[in-house]
Amino acid sequence: MPIPDLRWQDFLDIFIIAFIVYRLLLLVVDTRAMQLLKGLFVLAAVAVVAYFLELKALTWLLSRLLGALFIAIPILFQPELRRVLEELGRGHLWRVREIQERAESLAEELLRALLYLQGHRIGALVVLQKNTGLKEVWRSAVSLRAALSQELLVSLFWPGNPLHDGAVILDREMVIAASCYLPLTEKSDLSRWYGTRHRAALGVTEISDALALVVSEERGEVSLAVNGHLSRGLNEDQIRRLLLHYFRGGEKESSLWERFREELKGDVDLERTDSRE
Numbered sequence: 630m631p632i633p634d635l636r637w638q639d640f641l642d643i644f645i646i647a648f649i650v651y652r653l654l655l656l657v658v659d660t661r662a663m664q665l666l667k668g669l670f671v672l673a674a675v676a677v678v679a680y681f682l683e684l685k686a687l688t689w690l691l692s693r694l695l696g697a698l699f700i701a702i703p704i705l706f707q708p709e710l711r712r713v714l715e716e717l718g719r720g721h722l723w724r725v726r727e728i729q730e731r732a733e734s735l736a737e738e739l740l741r742a743l744l745y746l747q748g749h750r751i752g753a754l755v756v757l758q759k760n761t762g763l764k765e766v767w768r769s770a771v772s773l774r775a776a777l778s779q780e781l782l783v784s785l786f787w788p789g790n791p792l793h794d795g796a797v798i799l800d801r802e803m804v805i806a807a808s809c810y811l812p813l814t815e816k817s818d819l820s821r822w823y824g825t826r827h828r829a830a831l832g833v834t835e836i837s838d839a840l841a842l843v844v845s846e847e848r849g850e851v852s853l854a855v856n857g858h859l860s861r862g863l864n865e866d867q868i869r870r871l872l873l874h875y876f877r878g879g880e881k882e883s884s885l886w887e888r889f890r891e892e893l894k895g896d897v898d899l900e901r902t903d904s905r906e
């Protein structure tokens with residue numbers, strides 16, 4: 630079949646459709662509708678395979694099933710569809726500002742928790758998961774899947790709490806697990822200043838693109854580990870900025886964090902691993 634000449638309007642058309650599908654997907658993520666979409670996708674994939682293998686009975690059955698499901702979806706998911714249409718009406722489909730506000734509020738929750746822990750000299754280790762999944766690390770820990778809040782984080786590290794030992798892992802706005810045992814860094818040239826909490830923070834950033842924030846119980850300071858490097862003594866403004874970067878998402882390249890680290894170098898005592906103490 631000859632490919633028709635593409636006009637610039639066709640590119641615009643494709644771009645708009647892709648954008649709408651993307652925004653609609655964002656609206657259904659983490660809802661029941663997402664599970665259904667995944668189920669439909671699996672059924673469709675099986676139907677395509679069955680068609681190519683010429684499994685006639687299975688192809689017939691799946692095509693009928695998919696057809697029936699498409700009719701059943703609006704009935705089953707009436708509340709979700711209503712929400713999507715309402716959000717469309719409120720203009721939430723174009724919600725750059727909303728994302729920004731959400732990022733600010735999450736960054737503030739985590740910042741407040743870290744400053745509280747720092748002020749009360751309560752040791753803490755918070756891992757901010759990015760693209761590398763850390764399931765291997767939290768599989769044997771205590772799974773939480775809870776919404777991030779200052780109170781939750783402070784409680785998790787509160788001395789005496791059964792979960793206070795080990796690290797908490799966040800996936801953006803969700804606290805995935807607590808009491809996680811992280812791999813310790815193998816670096817042999819580290820100063821004696823670094824105990825196991827800091828070694829664990831470095832370790833997890835060596836095996837992934839995650840960021841790790843440490844509140845030192847001994848010194849009451851906050852440090853950041855990225856790509857196996859540690860920046861010590863972050864101030865409130867620096868922590869806020871890095872958390873905003875994280876919660877806004879999108880900045881996936883590790884170079885951004887490297888730049889951030891470079892920036893910190895100026896005013897933070899960075900990675901003096903040699904003869905400290």
Ligand SMILES: Nc1ncnc2c1ncn2[C@@H]1O[C@H](COP(=O)(O)OP(=O)(O)OP(=O)(O)O)[C@@H](O)[C@H]1O
Nearest residue numbers: 752794795796810811824825826827829845846847
């Ligand atoms: N592998 C690990 N994974 C996660 N957390 C760990 C790990 N090892 C130790 N920790 C945490 O670190 C705590 C011990 O911290 P330690 O005093 O040895 O480290 P530190 O780097 O000197 O930190 P601080 O400055 O807070 O004292 C443990 O109670 C535990 O909560």
